[in-house]
Amino acid sequence: MAVPAYEVRNLVKRYAPDLPPANDGLSLDIYQGEIFGLLGPNGAGKTTLVRQLTGLTRPTSGTIRLFGHDVVADPSLIHHWVALQPQGLALPSQEMPRELLVLTGQLRGMTVAAARKQADELIEAFNLGGKLKVPFHRLSGGQRRLISIALALMGDRPVLVFDEPTNDLDPEVRRVVWQRIQEGARGGRTVILVTHNVVEAETVLDRVAIVRRGQILALGTPGELKGRVAGNVRLELLFRPGGDEQAAGWLLERSAIPMGARRYAVIVPRPQAAEAISDVLPRLELLDDFRIVTPNLEDVYLELSGGESIGS
Ligand SMILES: Nc1ncnc2c1ncn2[C@@H]1O[C@H](COP(=O)(O)OP(=O)(O)OP(=O)(O)O)[C@@H](O)[C@H]1O
Ligand SMILES: [Mg+2]
Structure with a gap:
């Protein structure tokens, strides 16, 4: 006890x-x-x-x-x-x-x-x-x-x-x-x-x-906390300078969450992960980096705070 x-x-x-x-x-x-x-x-x-x-x-x-x-x-x-x-x-x-x-x-x-x-x-x-x-x-x-x-x-x-x-x-x-x-x-x-x-x-x-x-x-x-968001994955996108402005409409449609300078996250249900990646591929020239990650405590915070980042 x-x-x-x-x-x-x-x-x-x-x-x-x-x-x-x-x-x-x-x-x-x-x-x-x-x-x-x-x-x-x-x-x-x-x-x-x-x-x-x-x-x-x-x-x-x-x-x-x-x-x-x-x-x-x-x-x-x-x-x-x-x-x-x-x-x-x-x-x-x-x-x-x-x-x-x-x-x-x-x-x-x-x-x-x-x-x-x-x-x-x-x-x-x-x-x-x-x-x-x-x-x-x-x-x-x-x-x-x-x-x-x-x-x-x-x-x-x-x-x-x-x-x-x-x-x-x-x-x-x-x-x-x-x-x-x-x-x-x-x-x-x-x-x-x-x-x-x-x-x-x-x-x-x-x-x-x-x-x-x-x-x-x-x-x-x-x-336990991560279990709350286990059904999702997170797509992390780092844009080239100006790239995020060009992709503004696309980011808005996907409810992308700003995570700092030129950095965005899109939360995707696991079964749609492959689809989300193929959605990014045509925009690769706007990006410096992208990756798909399994949820961590940052996602728990994002979910609980309604899309605010902890920042670091
Ligand atoms: N001595 C103080 N007088 C007035 N307001 C204060 C004082 N210390 C902290 N605050 C306010 O209280 C709130 C919480 O501050 P606190 O330092 O506890 O945050 P924190 O979570 O430790 O942040 P950080 O991660 O930046 O260290 C903030 O809005 C801060 O401006
Ligand atoms: Mg502090």
């Missing part, structure tokens, strides 16, 4: 009375030992939710329990249990990465020796060994992100929260980070992961909440 780490009920966060709520009545449980994801477009309210879960922002109304304790009434409890990798990177810029890691470990109750050992181990895993003498502000964006992830991992807190950890990481180191996150959860820790990345969501998450305009559109395992 799954035991909840977090129990969130009717959570509302309103930053100003005249603005729509950034979190609009969210209720969810996050179980101990799972990797729980929040997936949704810019401005959906994901960071607002994790800021409340980590005690950085107070809810306007609603309750949050962590390990059975009311952490809205007593946010100080959160800091014993939770480590956060924030979306923004506000760290002391003159510090060296290893010192930051060791200090964080000590602040979380580790001995100096244990903190140094874990810091060195993370530095090696994230391939930051060459950067020990470089202050934080001289590191690349990806290296800073890695330090920020390593900081969250220091001290082995029972709850780890990552707000878009892998956006600016290369594919190789991204896999190392995913592996660390999965090891953390296998060791019994609860992980909350905010992502825009559908591949990340499907690879790493045990369960995912799809968030839009402060509300949960759907919640389940990636497999």
Whole structure:
């Protein structure tokens, strides 16, 4: 039986009375030992939710329990249990990465020796060994992100929260980070992961909440959610410059969904996949690329949001 780490009920966060709520009545449980994801477009309210879960922002109304304790009434409890990798990177810029890691470990109750050992181990895993003498502000964006992830991992807190950890990481180191996150959860820790990345969501998450305009559109395992759109395939079209303007009428007839610059998606029932491809072939000269893909979480979002893209 799954035991909840977090129990969130009717959570509302309103930053100003005249603005729509950034979190609009969210209720969810996050179980101990799972990797729980929040997936949704810019401005959906994901960071607002994790800021409340980590005690950085107070809810306007609603309750949050962590390990059975009311952490809205007593946010100080959160800091014993939770480590956060924030979306923004506000760290002391003159510090060296290893010192930051060791200090964080000590602040979380580790001995100096244990903190140094874990810091060195993370530095090696994230391939930051060459950067020990470089202050934080001289590191690349990806290296800073890695330090920020390593900081969250220091001290082995029972709850780890990552707000878009892998956006600016290369594919190789991204896999190392995913592996660390999965090891953390296998060791019994609860992980909350905010992502825009559908591949990340499907690879790493045990369960995912799809968030839009402060509300949960759907919640389940990636497999369960994808089951909702299993009857379709998606035709992805990347047009040459100006090609989409020439094909405007054709795109409109097929209810094509804009997915970014010159990129469109057409959702097709599986039995009509062959027909859809032969429909594209006469227009190949307008295209840089096209492919047909089986549904992923992006399609679940497209379906639930009435044809809006998550974006990336
Ligand atoms: N401190 C703040 N004051 C006022 N409005 C805010 C504040 N922080 C966030 N918002 C608003 O709340 C909404 C949700 O923002 P939030 O940062 O939670 O979204 P997000 O899902 O994390 O987006 P992204 O994927 O871009 O990080 C947005 O409309 C944003 O403008
Ligand atoms: Mg955010």
